Amino acid sequence: MRRRSLAWVVAGLFAGSACAPASPPAREAARAQVVYDLARGAHAADAEFPQRLLHFGTPATGAVEESGFLSVVRESQGPSVEVERACQVALHWKEAAERVAVLDLEPSTDAARGRLRPSFNGHDLDAVALADGRRRYAIRLPRSLQKARTNRLRLVFEKGPEPAPDGTAASARLFALAYGPAEDPWLRRLADPASGPALQATEDRGVPSLIQAGPSRLTYAIRLPAGARVLLRTRTPGGSEAAFRVTLGAGAEARELWSGAGGAAADVALPVAAGELALLGLEVQGRDGAPTWGVWEAPRVVGFGEQGGSHTEPDAAALARARAALGGVNVVLVIMDAGSAKHFGCYGYPRPTTPEVDRLAADGVVFERAHSPAPNTRVAMASLWTSQYPDENESGFNTRRRLPAERLRLAQVLAARGVHTAGFVANANAEPGLGYDAGFREYHRLYRGSGLVGAESFRPLLERFVAEAKGRGRFFLYVHYKEPHVPYNPPPPFPGMFLPPGAQPVSAGRAMRFVRTTPKKPYPRPEELPGLVALYDGTLAYGDREVGWLRSRLEAAGLLERTVVIVTADHGEALGEHGFIGHNDQVYEESVRIPLVVRFPRELGLAGRRVGALVDHVDMAPTILDLMAVRGDPSAQRAFRGTSLLPVALGAPGRPFTVSRNTGALPVFAIHQGGHKLVLTPRPEGAPKSELFDLGSDPDERRDLAESDPLRAAFHRQELLRFLLALRPDRAAGEAAEPMTPEALENLRALGYVN
Numbered sequence: 001m002r003r004r005s006l007a008w009v010v011a012g013l014f015a016g017s018a019c020a021p022a023s024p025p026a027r028e029a030a031r032a033q034v035v036y037d038l039a040r041g042a043h044a045a046d047a048e049f050p051q052r053l054l055h056f057g058t059p060a061t062g063a064v065e066e067s068g069f070l071s072v073v074r075e076s077q078g079p080s081v082e083v084e085r086a087c088q089v090a091l092h093w094k095e096a097a098e099r100v101a102v103l104d105l106e107p108s109t110d111a112a113r114g115r116l117r118p119s120f121n122g123h124d125l126d127a128v129a130l131a132d133g134r135r136r137y138a139i140r141l142p143r144s145l146q147k148a149r150t151n152r153l154r155l156v157f158e159k160g161p162e163p164a165p166d167g168t169a170a171s172a173r174l175f176a177l178a179y180g181p182a183e184d185p186w187l188r189r190l191a192d193p194a195s196g197p198a199l200q201a202t203e204d205r206g207v208p209s210l211i212q213a214g215p216s217r218l219t220y221a222i223r224l225p226a227g228a229r230v231l232l233r234t235r236t237p238g239g240s241e242a243a244f245r246v247t248l249g250a251g252a253e254a255r256e257l258w259s260g261a262g263g264a265a266a267d268v269a270l271p272v273a274a275g276e277l278a279l280l281g282l283e284v285q286g287r288d289g290a291p292t293w294g295v296w297e298a299p300r301v302v303g304f305g306e307q308g309g310s311h312t313e314p315d316a317a318a319l320a321r322a323r324a325a326l327g328g329v330n331v332v333l334v335i336m337d338a339g340s341a342k343h344f345g346c347y348g349y350p351r352p353t354t355p356e357v358d359r360l361a362a363d364g365v366v367f368e369r370a371h372s373p374a375p376n377t378r379v380a381m382a383s384l385w386t387s388q389y390p391d392e393n394e395s396g397f398n399t400r401r402r403l404p405a406e407r408l409r410l411a412q413v414l415a416a417r418g419v420h421t422a423g424f425v426a427n428a429n430a431e432p433g434l435g436y437d438a439g440f441r442e443y444h445r446l447y448r449g450s451g452l453v454g455a456e457s458f459r460p461l462l463e464r465f466v467a468e469a470k471g472r473g474r475f476f477l478y479v480h481y482k483e484p485h486v487p488y489n490p491p492p493p494f495p496g497m498f499l500p501p502g503a504q505p506v507s508a509g510r511a512m513r514f515v516r517t518t519p520k521k522p523y524p525r526p527e528e529l530p531g532l533v534a535l536y537d538g539t540l541a542y543g544d545r546e547v548g549w550l551r552s553r554l555e556a557a558g559l560l561e562r563t564v565v566i567v568t569a570d571h572g573e574a575l576g577e578h579g580f581i582g583h584n585d586q587v588y589e590e591s592v593r594i595p596l597v598v599r600f601p602r603e604l605g606l607a608g609r610r611v612g613a614l615v616d617h618v619d620m621a622p623t624i625l626d627l628m629a630v631r632g633d634p635s636a637q638r639a640f641r642g643t644s645l646l647p648v649a650l651g652a653p654g655r656p657f658t659v660s661r662n663t664g665a666l667p668v669f670a671i672h673q674g675g676h677k678l679v680l681t682p683r684p685e686g687a688p689k690s691e692l693f694d695l696g697s698d699p700d701e702r703r704d705l706a707e708s709d710p711l712r713a714a715f716h717r718q719e720l721l722r723f724l725l726a727l728r729p730d731r732a733a734g735e736a737a738e739p740m741t742p743e744a745l746e747n748l749r750a751l752g753y754v755n
Contacts, residue, residue, distance in 0.1 A: 056079065058079050083171060086169075089155075100180070101177060116155060186213070224278055230300070231302060234262050244261065245258070336484065337484070338569065339569030351537055354544040367598070367645070371594065372660060373616055373659065375583040384410075386409060424458055483546075489539070494538035532576070571583050571594065586662060619655075657719065671720040678717055
């Protein structure tokens with residue numbers, strides 16, 4: 001989170017009040033840094049409200065959003081989603097009871113003074129008149145229409161007060177949905193037009209505030225800096241009576257650090273050692289438990305220095321020398337589709353699957369903790385080309401959406417600087433019709449009507465490219481091999497190269513059946529799994545051979561020492577780990593940890609270096625721009641989120657964390673931070689499920705520590721949510737893709753994406 005001086009906060013907090021001049025602690029706080037903005041981070045905190053409250057635009061609501069939701073809107077007042085005409089949510093409970101749902105929404109301009117037509121489990125309910133601005137609307141959910149477990153609430157927005165003819169659909173912005181017993185006083189107060197939302201971040205002249213409906217508690221899991229303090233002021237809107245508390249700890253062990261009524265100010269020291277994790281609570285309570293509202297003005301945690309640690313930085317002179325030595329280099333980017341890092345020799349795999357990549361690794365830099373943002377080719381490559389995260393690009397989640405035209409691609413920046421850009425791909429998930437070819441001067445699809453081509457089929461085109469490159473200017477070459485992607489069908493001798501003695505061979509066709517049906521039947525029998533892994537390893541070895549061939553062509557042409565060669569994968573592959581085969585749906589290490597090997601010209605002296613910093617695909621475009629001396633490009637600086645890995649190779653710290661997500665029906669996320677990893681799986685019935693792993697002692701993610709170490713699990717979960725909620729608003733849902741060619745369709749069918 002961005003840190004700023006608190007001098008202006010303290011001045012604004014106490015200006016015009018009856019408080020005495022700033023005390024020594026307040027003057028000290030003015031020199032501190034803001035470590036946590038508790039108002040802007042409220043929607044990532046753990047919230048306890050009297051009834052279930054869903055905030056749209058967060059992972060918790062992704063599990064209930066069934067249809068009709070458009071772009072996610074993330075602004076200072078909190079997350080929300082856009083809906084055009086209609087949407088449907090799934091609500092869950094165990095047994096029928098009289099219930100009410102309270103919607104927090106803002107109709108579009110043309111929908112104001114229109115109406116909302118709800119239906120519940122297929123039955124129309126009474127229409128609701130819509131007013132201007134953000135308000136709350138109560139919808140009765142009759143007991144007679146309810147079902148056990150899953151119930152569906154459909155919302156239709158119309159421009160006028162009468163039934164809408166064709167062409168009069170309206171749009172709206174949804175903030176939250178609360179539901180519970182019809183007579184619950186908190187819900188009834190929440191639905192009152194005079195009341196505010198249950199939770200909202202606001203800003204007045206640059207000072208953030210948090211509106212919180214009580215009785216409730218927000219719990220923040222934070223890593224404290226040195227000299228940590230909480231600064232805030234309270235008030236009660238609209239004549240409400242409320243009591244405010246700041247606590248430290250969880251549950252019955254939480255202890256009060258401060259309490260007060262509206263109009264009070266707090267400057268409270270947090271008695272926790274620097275770098276330690278802690279739970280900080282903000283509570284709002286009404287008299288005798290009655291519903292109320294409270295406002296926290298500029299609630300911040302401040303302190304000095306970093307949150308428990310320091311980082312080494314690269315020597316500026318060494319970085320300058322490296323950039324000077326790279327002057328005029330070319331870049332070759334090789335993608336080994338579905339290449340899981342754990343199967344590469346340079347990442348510790350005992351079988352000799354990748355001798356050619358290992359040779360590049362010995363001559364270059366190995367990034368040991370590289371991750372894909374998504375275990376899916378389209379989504380991962382979109383992030384690689386645009387240096388943006390999947391939830392910003394969006395197009396990868398829809399099989400027939402192309403990258404929006406306004407998303408700047410790496411190749412476009414390079415081409416504008418006179419670099420010859422060329423792409424060679426064997427996977428229709430990277431086809432031109434999806435917009436991935438933008439900026440490439442030449443872009444070759446190698447798949448044919450028969451569906452698949454092996455890596456060896458690249459040779460004639462690449463041979464010609466390398467021969468012509470000797471008389472051409474600088475180039476960026478992108479080579480996307482299919483291998484080792486399913487169906488694992490390399491030529492002899494690779495299929496049986498790694499088959500253990502006595503193991504049952506598995507055919508490419510049977511491997512495809514496993515991928516298409518897992519976790520349903522058929523699933524490999526225990527005696528078949530060694531054969532499946534051996535077939536994957538053989539396919540990887542075949543692709544590795546072709547990487548060696550490409551290196552030899554560059555070397556023979558005298559280009560190798562004037563070229564940076566990058567070998568990586570779009571994502572990994574599961575081969576029975578966690579009960580899964582293939583990719584797309586889960587985010588464990590076998591699916592998202594990828595190889596990243598960078599072979600620099602020898603004169604840089606980086607051979608044999610291994611880097612333990614966290615990195616991901618979002619860093620690739622800025623890295624390649626840096627290698628090719630395209631630095632400070634204004635368009636790239638505005639559009640690209642990543643940072644160059646050249647300084648990281650020389651000692652810079654890398655990312656504080658990396659984030660991956662799946663592309664299944666439910667948005668499963670993972671965050672890698674420090675030596676730990678948290679997997680967050682939304683559930684329609686309640687709070688998302690957290691799984692916590694210590695990758696240092698448990699690299700295979702077999703021991704879930706979430707229950708035994710709930711504080712650490714909460715910290716990583718909230719870090720992940722803060723990251724997701726801070727992403728730039730994305731209103732471009734992707735353009736319709738060009739019609740798929742028969743060759744592309746056959747290729748996707750052969751790769752297992754189309755049945």
